[in-house]
Amino acid sequence: LxxxxxxxxxxxxxxxxxxxxxxxxxxxxxxxxxxxxxxxxxxxxxxxxxxxxxxxxxxxxxxxxxxxxxxxxxxxxxxxxxxxxxxxxxxxxxxxxxxxxxxxxxxxxxxxxxxxxxxxxxxxxxxxxxxxxxxxxxxxxxxxxVLQPYVQNLAQMSQQRVSVDPQFKYLEQRKAIAKKTDEQKRVVLDIDQRKAELNALEQKTLEAENQRRSLTGQKPYANWESYQASVDALIESRAKMKANQRPALAEEETFVTESANILLDYAKLQSSKAASQ
CATH class of the missing domain: 3.90.226.10 (2-enoyl-CoA Hydratase; Chain A, domain 1)
Structure with a gap:
């Protein structure tokens, strides 16, 4: 500090x-x-x-x-x-x-x-x-x-970017899926109904991933199995790397990028205020 x-x-x-x-x-x-x-x-x-x-x-x-x-x-x-x-x-x-x-x-x-x-x-x-x-x-x-007068404007400009960012949209979807699952207080004992619930959860997760891939120019996964195989391969390959050698995941990097954009907005607002004075 x-x-x-x-x-x-x-x-x-x-x-x-x-x-x-x-x-x-x-x-x-x-x-x-x-x-x-x-x-x-x-x-x-x-x-x-x-x-x-x-x-x-x-x-x-x-x-x-x-x-x-x-x-x-x-x-x-x-x-x-x-x-x-x-x-x-x-x-x-x-x-x-x-x-x-x-x-x-x-x-x-x-x-x-x-x-x-x-x-x-x-x-x-x-x-x-x-x-x-x-x-x-x-x-x-x-x-x-000097910060507080700018917070509302900075938050609005950030939200405009976040609302159309494929990675943030993906993270919001995954969060909503997880929250809905957590809020379900009952456990289904019927095996067929339980399988149907799990299949529906997998489908929603796959849809969120494929929407992200489509928006970022990548080929969507054909099914849950191909998606899961890709995730497993990524985890295995990253596990073999030292922590400081692992490239940032796209959904991680988007936080850094947005923070940089907010900081740039802040610097511009400060410059505009200084110029007007």
Whole structure:
């Protein structure tokens, strides 16, 4: 955080006794980068990445894009010297510089994109998760407070692109299919009816994939079996590669591209405002 802000607190930590420690940017006011900034988050963003994105948001230093984070605002210590077994003890809780916890609620993005995890996990799903709460704000100075006037326009321009993007349309369809399946509270015991439901689910998934392929100039799959074989082959080939050598999947790359477009829109809006003044 010290690389992109000039100075000030970056996170507050409260221990079990209620003592609050404020951790500051300690590089003497140095700022490596002061230009337009975007931070991408989703439900898999936890702990340190939540501290980072929360501070970027509170300082209004950049645009936070994506979906709400996991809400893991606590720190633990592993007790492995017990007579029997092990235990994990929660010792501290993280708080934003504005005083709100990152626990449970997580960080809500400025510009929302589809949640690919569909709220499948996170602190909000855990039993007996610690609640969200607040402590006093740590004194800090925002980096210009220039973002908020643009958020509505940025969100509208982003939605226009997302609504016609083949990859985002595919992800939205897959999310809707998964949500409908999750919301079905009953289990069919009749084997023929169960097979019919599974076939219908496969057909909807295949249709979503083939629609994406048609819109991106690729040949649609003839049936579920050929689609599944292709997916299995892709998984196998990627498993043989080192993580840093795997090319980004099209549905992953679209988040990066859209974030870049939002950042470009932001820079243009700032330039237009500066020119008019």
């Amino acid at each position: 010290g690389q992109v802000i000039k100075s000030g607190p970056v996170v507050q930590i409260r221990d079990g006794n209620g003592n609050v420690s404020v951790f500051e940017d300690d590089d003497g006011g140095a700022q490596t980068y002061a230009g337009p900034l975007a931070v991408m988050i989703n439900l898999a963003s936890a702990s340190a990445s939540e501290i980072y994105s929360a501070a970027i948001q509170d300082y209004e230093r950049g645009i936070v894009i994506g979906s709400t984070t996991t809400g893991k605002g606590t720190a633990q210590v592993q007790l492995d010297t017990l007579a029997y077994g092990q235990a994990t003890l929660t010792q501290r809780k993280f708080y934003r510089v504005t005083g709100g916890s990152t626990q449970n609620k997580g960080v809500v993005p400025d510009i929302k994109l589809v949640d690919i995890y569909n709220e499948e996990f996170g602190e909000r799903k855990a039993k007996n998760a610690l609640k969200w709460d607040t402590i006093p704000t740590a004194p800090f100075k925002r980096e210009g407070s």
